[in-house]
Every structure is written in C-alpha cells, then in structure tokens.
Amino acid sequence: MNVTAAQKRLIEKLGVFFEGQGRTPAEARIIGLLLVADQLEMTLEEIQHTLGISKSAVNNAINVLMLTQQLEYVTKPGDRKKYYKSKIEQWMSHVEEHVEKALEGRILLKEALDQRSKSTKEFNTAMKDMIEFMEFVQSHHQEMFAKWKKSKGRS
Template identity: 30%
Template sequence: MPDADRQDATLEWVERVATFCVEEWGLTPITGRILGLLMICDPPERSAGQIADAIHASRASLTSNMRLLTTIGLIRKVRVPGDRTAYYRIEDDAWEKVIQRKIAGLGAFGDIAEEGLALIDDANPARTERIRAAQHALTWLRDLAARHPRDATT
C-alpha cells in the first residue's frame, strides 16, 4: 500500500476509534482521536505537537484532553533521554482499566438498585420486578468480575 494511502487509511481508522469513543463512552472526538492515534502509531510515543498535527487539533483543546487521559490512567507522559520534549503513549493496560471501570460503574448501580428494593414493599410486583431485574443483572456482573478479575478483562 503506498504511503499516502496507508496514511489515509490510518486516519480513517483513528476516526472510527473516535466515533466509537463518542457514541459508546461520551468522550469528545479529540479524546477518541488521541486514543486511536496512540494505539496505532509507530513508534508508540508522540509529542503533543505531533499528536495535534496528526489529528488536526488545536493545542489548547489537545492539552485539556491529554490531561484527562493522563489523569484517568489511559495514557502516560514519557521522556526520552537527551530530549527535552515530553512524549505520550497509551498505557499497556489501558483497555483493562476501561473495562474494570465500566464493570465497577455497573456494579455501583446494582448497589443502588438493592437500596431501591429495600424502599418498596411487595404490594406492587411489577415495580419490584423492574428493580430486581436491574439489581440482579448488574450485581451478577460485578460479582463475576470479582470472582474472576483477569478473566473478566481478557
């Protein structure tokens, strides 16, 4: 594949990652583009300027999105000996962290559903069943992940 075609295909793939991140996780498109680029680039590290140029983002919007991704542990800043530029790379366990957070969030809602069950009486079986269905499904997932932490993320 010629270099220009490969670059176009790579940018299209990065955009697909961004679209997924927007639709599934509510992230901004730039955040998704950063993740996509850092997943596919070689070498795996890029400076903020290189990332901004590659995804056509302003430095200001890039900075806030990079800070978010660093804070939540999906990317990290790295230094190259003898180079004053800060580089960023995706964490090796980034996707495991995403899955763990998602499972924890769903499990937390299962706990809220349990609290809801305690608030109602059994006089209205339909209402009880709606809450019980949420509680059962979400706490099952949480408990499954707790029993098999590595299996739930690989």
C-alpha cells in the same frame, strides 16, 4: 506524514467509539492515534499536526488522559519534549470500570426496592430478580478480572 489515510479512517472509527465511552472528540482521537500509529511515542506537536486540532485542545486532552491513566509520557536525555504513549497495560482496568459502572445501578435499585410499598408484589419481585442477577454477574465479573490479573502477575 505520521499515519496513512487508512489509519486516519480507523482513528476516526475508534474516535467515535471512545466518544461513546464518554471521552471528548479530541481525547477520543488521541487515544485512537496512539493505538493505531506505528510510532508509539509522539510529542504534543506531532499529535497536533497529525490530527489537525489545536495545541490547547491537545494539551487539555492529554492532561485529562494522563489523569485517567490512559496516557503516560517518556522523556529523552537532552530533550525537553515529552513523548506521550498509550498506557496499554492499564487498559484492562478501564474495561473493568466500564462494566462495573453498567452494573453499579444495582445499588440504587436496591435502595429503591427497599422503600417500595409491599403491595406491588409482582413489580417488586421483578425488581428483586434483576438486582440479584446483577449481583451475580457482578461477582462473576470480579472473579474473572481477579484471575486475569493473577495470571498476568505470574507470567
């Protein structure tokens, strides 16, 4: 057995969370597995049997996760298998993307505000305030990420 019962429960919890982030159930559980399991690198077959999902589902999920930079694989000499592992260093950019996406609406909101009749003054002002705050949060955010990246680049 690759993972304990407790680990399986945690994988499910992580699974539910990542589903909420827009991943499919299979993708979500694979991410969870590779965060929780002691074994950092696993083959398609190992993932399949540990999670109890089909080969095709694992294969599709893995490929999506590689396209989105959440997984990578390593190989071993004289071994055709691929050993998949979580690309954890890349994770920060996913968090970044997610926060970014939450704030991205400000662009469309601005477009909406720009075309509004000037007569609904109170409403327009409320909209403007919100857009400005979103811009403020957004720029702070960029700053924080930039700082973090720089500190990592040096250390």
